[in-house]
Amino acid sequence: MSSKNHSIEHEELMAYLDGELATDRAVEAAAHLERCEVCQELAAELRKMSQEMMGWEIEELEPAEDIPIALAAALEERPRVARKPEARGRRRLFTPRRLAWAGGATALVLVALVFFVSRLSLGPQYDFRLREKPQAQVTDGHADAISAQLVSPNEASPSKSLSGYSGSAGKLEKDEDGEANSPEDDSRPEVPEIPMIARTAGLTLVAKEFDKTRASVEEILKRHSGYIGELSVSAPSDAGRTLTATLRIPAPQLEAALAELKQLGRVENESQGGEEVTQEYVDLTARLANAQHTEKRLTEILSSRTGKLQDVLKVELEIDRVRGEIEQMVAQKKELAERVAFATLNTTVKEEYHARLEATPPSTGSRFRNAAVDGYNTVVEGFVQVGLFLLSAGPSLLIWAAILFFPVRWLWRKVRAELKKNHQQEAS
Amino acid sequence: MLPGGEAVTMISDEALMLEFQRGSREAFEELFARYREPLYGFFRRRLASKDRAEDLAQETFLAVIRAAVRYEPRALVKTYLYGIALKLLAAERRKLSGNEAQLEPEHEEAAQEIASDEAMWVRQALEKLEAGEREILMLREYEQLNYAEIAELLRLPVNTVRTRLFRARMALKEFLEPKRKLQGAKADGAGRERNVARPAAGDEGAK
Numbered sequence: 001m002s003s004k005n006h007s008i009e010h011e012e013l014m015a016y017l018d019g020e021l022a023t024d025r026a027v028e029a030a031a032h033l034e035r036c037e038v039c040q041e042l043a044a045e046l047r048k049m050s051q052e053m054m055g056w057e058i059e060e061l062e063p064a065e066d067i068p069i070a071l072a073a074a075l076e077e078r079p080r081v082a083r084k085p086e087a088r089g090r091r092r093l094f095t096p097r098r099l100a101w102a103g104g105a106t107a108l109v110l111v112a113l114v115f116f117v118s119r120l121s122l123g124p125q126y127d128f129r130l131r132e133k134p135q136a137q138v139t140d141g142h143a144d145a146i147s148a149q150l151v152s153p154n155e156a157s158p159s160k161s162l163s164g165y166s167g168s169a170g171k172l173e174k175d176e177d178g179e180a181n182s183p184e185d186d187s188r189p190e191v192p193e194i195p196m197i198a199r200t201a202g203l204t205l206v207a208k209e210f211d212k213t214r215a216s217v218e219e220i221l222k223r224h225s226g227y228i229g230e231l232s233v234s235a236p237s238d239a240g241r242t243l244t245a246t247l248r249i250p251a252p253q254l255e256a257a258l259a260e261l262k263q264l265g266r267v268e269n270e271s272q273g274g275e276e277v278t279q280e281y282v283d284l285t286a287r288l289a290n291a292q293h294t295e296k297r298l299t300e301i302l303s304s305r306t307g308k309l310q311d312v313l314k315v316e317l318e319i320d321r322v323r324g325e326i327e328q329m330v331a332q333k334k335e336l337a338e339r340v341a342f343a344t345l346n347t348t349v350k351e352e353y354h355a356r357l358e359a360t361p362p363s364t365g366s367r368f369r370n371a372a373v374d375g376y377n378t379v380v381e382g383f384v385q386v387g388l389f390l391l392s393a394g395p396s397l398l399i400w401a402a403i404l405f406f407p408v409r410w411l412w413r414k415v416r417a418e419l420k421k422n423h424q425q426e427a428s
Numbered sequence: 429m430l431p432g433g434e435a436v437t438m439i440s441d442e443a444l445m446l447e448f449q450r451g452s453r454e455a456f457e458e459l460f461a462r463y464r465e466p467l468y469g470f471f472r473r474r475l476a477s478k479d480r481a482e483d484l485a486q487e488t489f490l491a492v493i494r495a496a497v498r499y500e501p502r503a504l505v506k507t508y509l510y511g512i513a514l515k516l517l518a519a520e521r522r523k524l525s526g527n528e529a530q531l532e533p534e535h536e537e538a539a540q541e542i543a544s545d546e547a548m549w550v551r552q553a554l555e556k557l558e559a560g561e562r563e564i565l566m567l568r569e570y571e572q573l574n575y576a577e578i579a580e581l582l583r584l585p586v587n588t589v590r591t592r593l594f595r596a597r598m599a600l601k602e603f604l605e606p607k608r609k610l611q612g613a614k615a616d617g618a619g620r621e622r623n624v625a626r627p628a629a630g631d632e633g634a635k
Contacts, residue, residue, distance in 0.1 A: 011591065014594050049601060049604065052550055053554075053570070055546030056473065058473060059478060064464065068486055071460070071490060
């Protein structure tokens, strides 16, 4: 099938039939095809071959009413996968619908947090703080606003709206209402207006009167609605006592509490620090909302669809995983909110040096007593040692004694007889 | 008919893909509806197992879901999908290469029972083609890809695709010749009957 005599090569003819030839060549090819029998034959061949190839039909798929369960699960999973750094992913993260979910979930979590924090972790002291706070004049605004987030709307006093931070608190309440009425409302804030800062402070004091200082620390703590995270007192006999405590004080009252604590003794060391956790908190909230949404959708999928057992198991595994993540994130969020609401104050109170001098020299009486006890102990110890020696070496001593008794006696008698004889000779 | 090109008024695949990127589930469902059969067909014609073909078609969509963010509108969705499908197919073939020798005959027997004569002929003729040429021919005929799309997919120059496609078609014509002659003999009176007797007998002898 040579193409020597053809203005159009066979390969071009094929491209023409496939609709892949440039217009000028296509026109030429069409004209050539009209008059060239060889090419007509080839064209017919090629068309026939296409038809023959189409004869290889495959079994049809069962019609799908819906997308398979595994794909549906992957679609639910997708926002978290695609959420990463891409700008596109970010945009998708804040779709109105998702924001509505996030808002709802945040409100729920906040209510749950109030419940847990007030009931479980802090006990009556915290309740006291919540009731007292609106009246208490606060010095540190942002933390107040943050702790206001921990207060449920009906607990929050109306006087709060008079404070300079009513904006965020009011908005938060609006969120919760908004969630109930219009889930599509996307005007709710993505980021808390006030930065969330987890504050820490360290204070080392040297106090003259240790017991009194300790009582004062507890009193100050109570006055500022704080609580003791951890406390230990060490009282070595040859040194002053030391109190080491991790105090948790409501962030707005940290300054006041610190000032009062500093009055208790000589400040040996003081430090303060703050870590901004706004971004972490917002991120956590969004991820949590996403995960909760995913869990809900997966549960729906599982209950409303049927599929291969393998797919169902996959979805169940996925649900388990998502639930684990949710629990972890709720715990993280709770911990984060608590770190922001309550500043951590590491306090060390040392007893002053002279106190140690008083404790060190023992009295004469006790020295005599100690000497007597030591003497008694030495005697007892001596007996015990002898007893032990006899027990361990006795048997071998007895054997040696038995072996050596007669030779030694014989020797002794001989020596004595010898000496006697010498005496007698001298005497005579 | 081109997959995805049933109606002019339909939203293009690329627009759907962008919609999907923005989070639209409906867009994905539409893409799934358009490409479910074609992708299944792609795998079914290239693998012995129907179940695996179905699984791999599903896996292609899974990969799309996972990698949607990386899709860029300059690539056609069709080539994007078949690109993923080709990668999955290559992985599947690598996986099978160890035990294919034992598995393949069973499947083939089963397939032979079901498939029509026509399909058997085409399948066997295609198998005789050189792998690269076969792939180009199949992408052209079954997946209905144009030269440029095949070139993009296989990372070849368009002219190379055209040349290999032509070579593949010429070779296939040769391989299908015995079948035509057989059919011609059966038809008894077709225009090509003068060529029938000798090669058909030869073919039977060969078989």
